[in-house]
Amino acid sequence: MSHLATLGWTFLRLSLMCLGGGLGVLPEMERQVVSVHRWVTAREFVDGYALSQVTPGPAMLVAVFIGYRVGGALGALLAGAAMFLPTSALTWAIADRWERLRGRPWAVAAERALAPLGTGLMAAGVYTLARSALVDQLTTAYAVAAALLLAGGWLPPAAVVLAAGLVNWLIAR
Amino acid sequence: MRQIRTFVLTRVFGWIGLISIGGGRAAYFHDALVVRRRWLTHEEFLQGLTLSQILPGPTVSNLTVALGLRLRGTAGAACGALAVLLPGALILLALSALYFGGGVAPGVGVALRGMGAAVVGFVFVTTARLARGAMRGRGAPWIAALAFLAVGPLRVNTLLVILLAGGLSLWLNRPGRRGAKHAA
Numbered sequence: 001m002s003h004l005a006t007l008g009w010t011f012l013r014l015s016l017m018c019l020g021g022g023l024g025v026l027p028e029m030e031r032q033v034v035s036v037h038r039w040v041t042a043r044e045f046v047d048g049y050a051l052s053q054v055t056p057g058p059a060m061l062v063a064v065f066i067g068y069r070v071g072g073a074l075g076a077l078l079a080g081a082a083m084f085l086p087t088s089a090l091t092w093a094i095a096d097r098w099e100r101l102r103g104r105p106w107a108v109a110a111e112r113a114l115a116p117l118g119t120g121l122m123a124a125g126v127y128t129l130a131r132s133a134l135v136d137q138l139t140t141a142y143a144v145a146a147a148l149l150l151a152g153g154w155l156p157p158a159a160v161v162l163a164a165g166l167v168n169w170l171i172a173r
Numbered sequence: 174m175r176q177i178r179t180f181v182l183t184r185v186f187g188w189i190g191l192i193s194i195g196g197g198r199a200a201y202f203h204d205a206l207v208v209r210r211r212w213l214t215h216e217e218f219l220q221g222l223t224l225s226q227i228l229p230g231p232t233v234s235n236l237t238v239a240l241g242l243r244l245r246g247t248a249g250a251a252c253g254a255l256a257v258l259l260p261g262a263l264i265l266l267a268l269s270a271l272y273f274g275g276g277v278a279p280g281v282g283v284a285l286r287g288m289g290a291a292v293v294g295f296v297f298v299t300t301a302r303l304a305r306g307a308m309r310g311r312g313a314p315w316i317a318a319l320a321f322l323a324v325g326p327l328r329v330n331t332l333l334v335i336l337l338a339g340g341l342s343l344w345l346n347r348p349g350r351r352g353a354k355h356a357a
Contacts, residue, residue, distance in 0.1 A: 044272075051265060053295070054288065055261050056193070057258055065268075065269045065272075076262075086230075087229055088238045091235040092250050095238065113310055115309070117335065119304045120320025120321040120338070134290055146290075146291035150295055156194070157295050161288045161291045
């Protein structure tokens with residue numbers, strides 16, 4: 001059971017480090033689940049994140065993917081609950097009071113101060129994914145093409161991601 | 174505008190969760206709850222979004238809880254969050270079982286390589302879009318660059334970076350600081 005306790009504790013800590021979105025916590029998540037605990041390989045980590053991007057719900061459901069690897073359905077439930085429950089409860093406890101607090105100078109200051117930190121962490125998340133996913137010229141070309149298509153707003157993200165998978169499969173045949 | 178029935182709220186949130194695949198999910202919530210149903214004003218929505226970004230935790234679940242709470246109290250928060258999270262969690266659970274159980278055809282592995290690469294392009298665009306609105310505070314570009322370098326290439330512990338760079342940024346933007354545009 002001790003590995004399940006470690007799993008839950010790890011994802012609880014990761015959830016508390018999600019600042020301005022889950023992408024920013026990816027570098028730390030990769031460090032924990034790939035390097036420290038060796039639950040999945042770097043390749044599996046990227047695969048799991050790609051799957052969580054093309055399935056409904058937040059990308060942080062990747063916790064379910066890693067939890068399953070560690071402890072089956074129970075591990076998936078535990079990792080998912082650790083990722084979403086405590087922070088949701090915190091939001092529940094604060095949301096009502098926030099209406100009165102948000103005009104306070106320190107609340108405005110906190111918003112301004114934390115936004116660029118969240119951006120920097122997200123950029124680090126992009127870097128971490130790129131290091132594992134962009135292994136040659138072809139994969140780099142997919143990333144550039146996807147960025148251009150999405151920046152133009154011509155196609156929904158899931159369609160672009162699935163299309164890249166299809167193209168790579170067709171090329172490899 | 175308030176007190177939407179729990180069942181209706183659960184159905185609407187569940188539908189948003191199902192169709193909002195691949196990021197930019199806040200935009201789907203805005204479209205469904207503010208533009209099309211007028212359950213919330215734009216201001217109320219932004220308030221919930223800001224809170225869910227400041228508080229720790231995945232933004233989508235925080236946003237769901239904040240909006241659900243506003244629309245239908247605690248029941249709305251709980252049912253809304255479950256409606257957004259559960260369908261995707263079950264689908265991903267099934268896919269995980271296939272993936273780790275070796276039930277995935279070799280071609281799927283090849284497809285996943287392409288998908289993972291495209292996701293990099295996608296998260297790059299998302300980050301660039303959000304970056305523009307995040308640079309209003311004092312020293313903002315430096316804080317962002319510092320956090321990126323430390324957590325990305327240098328692989329420093331993220332919690333340490335949040336505490337140090339966050340502390341520095343809060344100090345730079347502290348209320349009442351001379352020249353701060355937002356002095357109350």
